[in-house]
Amino acid sequence: MFSVTDEYGVNYNRSDGLVKQAYAQIPGVPRTFIHKSHSGKDSLVTSREAFEIATRFFFGNLRSRLRFVRGKITRGKDLFGKSEFFLGVCIKPRGVDFELFHQSKEAENCYGPFSKTDLDNSVNFQENNQELAFDWADDNKLIWEGYLDTTSILADESITQKDMVIRLDFYIGERDLLGIGFSDNVIFRKQYYIRALLPTENQQLQLFLHNDERFADNDNGIPMEFKNGGWEFEIHGTGFFSIFQIEVDVVPEVGEAKIFSIE
Numbered sequence: 001m002f003s004v005t006d007e008y009g010v011n012y013n014r015s016d017g018l019v020k021q022a023y024a025q026i027p028g029v030p031r032t033f034i035h036k037s038h039s040g041k042d043s044l045v046t047s048r049e050a051f052e053i054a055t056r057f058f059f060g061n062l063r064s065r066l067r068f069v070r071g072k073i074t075r076g077k078d079l080f081g082k083s084e085f086f087l088g089v090c091i092k093p094r095g096v097d098f099e100l101f102h103q104s105k106e107a108e109n110c111y112g113p114f115s116k117t118d119l120d121n122s123v124n125f126q127e128n129n130q131e132l133a134f135d136w137a138d139d140n141k142l143i144w145e146g147y148l149d150t151t152s153i154l155a156d157e158s159i160t161q162k163d164m165v166i167r168l169d170f171y172i173g174e175r176d177l178l179g180i181g182f183s184d185n186v187i188f189r190k191q192y193y194i195r196a197l198l199p200t201e202n203q204q205l206q207l208f209l210h211n212d213e214r215f216a217d218n219d220n221g222i223p224m225e226f227k228n229g230g231w232e233f234e235i236h237g238t239g240f241f242s243i244f245q246i247e248v249d250v251v252p253e254v255g256e257a258k259i260f261s262i263e
Contacts, residue, residue, distance in 0.1 A: 063147055067143060069141070
């Protein structure tokens with residue numbers, strides 16, 4: 001089972017009316033976000049995104065989790081305007097026209113608000129779930145838990161190097177509560193690509209971070225470090241630095257998922 005939310009962060013029913021996005025989910029199960037209206041021709045229920053996410057949930061052979069490890073925002077802090085910050089990610093597989101996960105300013109479903117600072121006045125994302133209006137998916141700063149299907153890649157004998165690629169679109173935004181400055185500054189926005197060499201008889205699972213789409217060039221990717229049960233990678237830009245972690249587990253046809261580890 002998984003939870004989905006619509007474009008406006010609400011679910012509708014005849015008895016309860018509107019439900020806030022933070023409550024339109026089932027605690028403890030994978031949740032995803034779709035930027036669609038609740039009803040209509042291309043709605044939450046009938047959209048391509050909902051179908052693809054559900055298909056991968058039921059039939060996918062890999063489970064992945066994206067976590068926020070640590071980070072800092074070093075620009076945009078307006079002490080007089082009482083700035084608060086939000087973090088969002090969109091996730092899209094290679095070669096398809098749908099997203100498995102969508103967060104954005106327009107969808108109003110980014111994690112936050114964050115405003116706590118270090119001694120150097122950098123925002124450090126140290127709020128716990130109870131302090132956030134829209135909290136992490138668990139107490140270990142889980143952003144996304146989703147399922148992927150690589151069976152067609154593994155079965156295609158014409159593909160000599162079995163791999164998969166997902167695009168991560170990161171967004172950090174600022175909101176000014178008092179309206180003294182700009183109320184919608186974009187602190188950071190950048191796309192990264194994660195390429196995974198899939199585990200086969202001839203190769204081990206290995207993840208690389210790419211800044212562009214030159215995946216065929218093995219020297220273009222930055223090897224990720226396996227640490228604390230997942231692969232860590234760094235993203236940074238003007239005013240933002242962070243470490244994220246992605247986990248990849250095998251989901252067999254029968255039995256529990258097998259967590260990858262590096263000996």
